Amino acid sequence: MNREELGGFLRSRRERVRPGEVGLAPGSRRQTPGLRREEVALLAGISVDYYIRLEQGRGPQPSAQVLAALSRTLRLTDDEHDYLLRMGDQAPARAGSSSEVPANALRLLDRLDEYPAMIVNVCWDVLAWNEMVVALIGDLGANPPRERNTLRWLFGDSPSRPHNWIEHARQAVADLRASGRYPDDPDVRQIVDELTSTSRLFRELWAEREVEVQRTMTKRTVHPWVGEIELDCEILSVPGGDHRIILYTAAPGTPSHDALKRLRSWRGRPLRHGGCGIPSGNTDI
Template sequence: MSKRTELADFLRSRRARLQPEQVGLAPGHRRQTAGLRREEVALLAGISVDYYIRLEQGRGPQPSEQVLSALGRTLRLTGDEHDYLLRIGGRPPAPRLGVPAGPPPNVLRLLERLGAVPAMVINVCWDVLAWNRMLAALIGDPSDVPARERNTLRWLFGSPTLPPDHAEFARQAVADLRASARHPDDPDVRRLVSELSAANPLFAELWAELEIEVPRTVTKRAVHPVVGEIELDCEILPLPGGEHRLVLYTAAPDTPSHHALQALSSMAAPCRGQGDPLTT
């Protein structure tokens, strides 16, 4: 999908979700358009109707940053959505393509220091690049699977159905992949999207919704084979450079899940992938 097509689809989807009263317009009668009319968006953004129609049709000149920002304000975009609009509109610096280098040494040292906290480093494709012993104790040692399969999205969408408590995380993960600064230019992102869309109808449905969101904190629940049911806060922290994120799993103090993590810590053994970037 070209950037023009991506921009056109995104503008249409965001226009359709807004009602006139949300932007200070009278609802009127006999409206046949879902959401705002094109004419209303153009009026509120301060651009010509013909120009906006061409944007939604994937035609016309590349919009300026000022035009994109005006459209972002008119369509009530979130911060993540506005950043995405600028990227597909062709206004930010060109993204770096290809798989980036592994996590820097200081991040690997940090993983080693997080002795009692399950932690891993992922890239924008959600590949697991490095992890510590507690992460291996929590989900299994990623070294036990081939390098290509060390991917959170492939794990998540490996089955056509998801447990109910994974639905929100799945939605956020797909929205984050679309929000990636390397989408839609990066071949690794395009390849992953094509693969998962063909293999899993749920992923294809979520991808088609054009949601844009960079997750920060997600609550995840699971049943561990040793310590039983566990509920953890998953913190996703961006690392300098924008290519990698540090993922931490924590539990509120003095809760059953906190005690379960303590039990895992006492049993966890060094894993083969501890602190090692994914290079194979």
């Protein structure tokens, strides 16, 4: 049970809920954002002292019933509810992150040859990709494995991030926390510690404790061959593990869809500078 993270998460969600959202009068002398601790305890049907100890990271392990009551009171999303259960040790533990790509994921990647597709792990390391990714953003194999990481690129100093990169940064941080692997997974802890020490933006986003599994996002950028392009990124879970496939598509009939068609004819040609992101030695992933 991660008492410190459980307490911090409860506190951050409590401060987000407005009294009127749960049927309470705002009151003219309210000094704290969101709900008071005693209000959360009352609505969840637990003692005030017990809830205070949970927030302070010194309470006993809460039951699944208590966590469910807190989840309802704090109006958590499904992803946040799952995260709360993991922090309270009421959900099955997950295996450590892995850089080894499952064979079933590679077979699936081979069949997705008409669209750019890549495989990432829970840390957002890019582990495998197809030729359409090379046509879109350049040869990832030219970069050391450590640099083939979306988080390090988003929070680094690359001048060629996508137009909406801050939105992507926020989404990636929320997804990393939603994995529920921090701080127990050494790989996740390492990248969080690293970026906390090097990036002010990452520190601020991580401190917000947003939790959301990413399933889709939109990226907009300018490609050196096909010009401005907007792609839908579908993030597909690989059965049997935590690896995911990111598939880049565009709506039929749009200029971006036509741009992808042109990229297919250029597969295998070297891309000397980044398409959707970082130039030689980095990339928008």
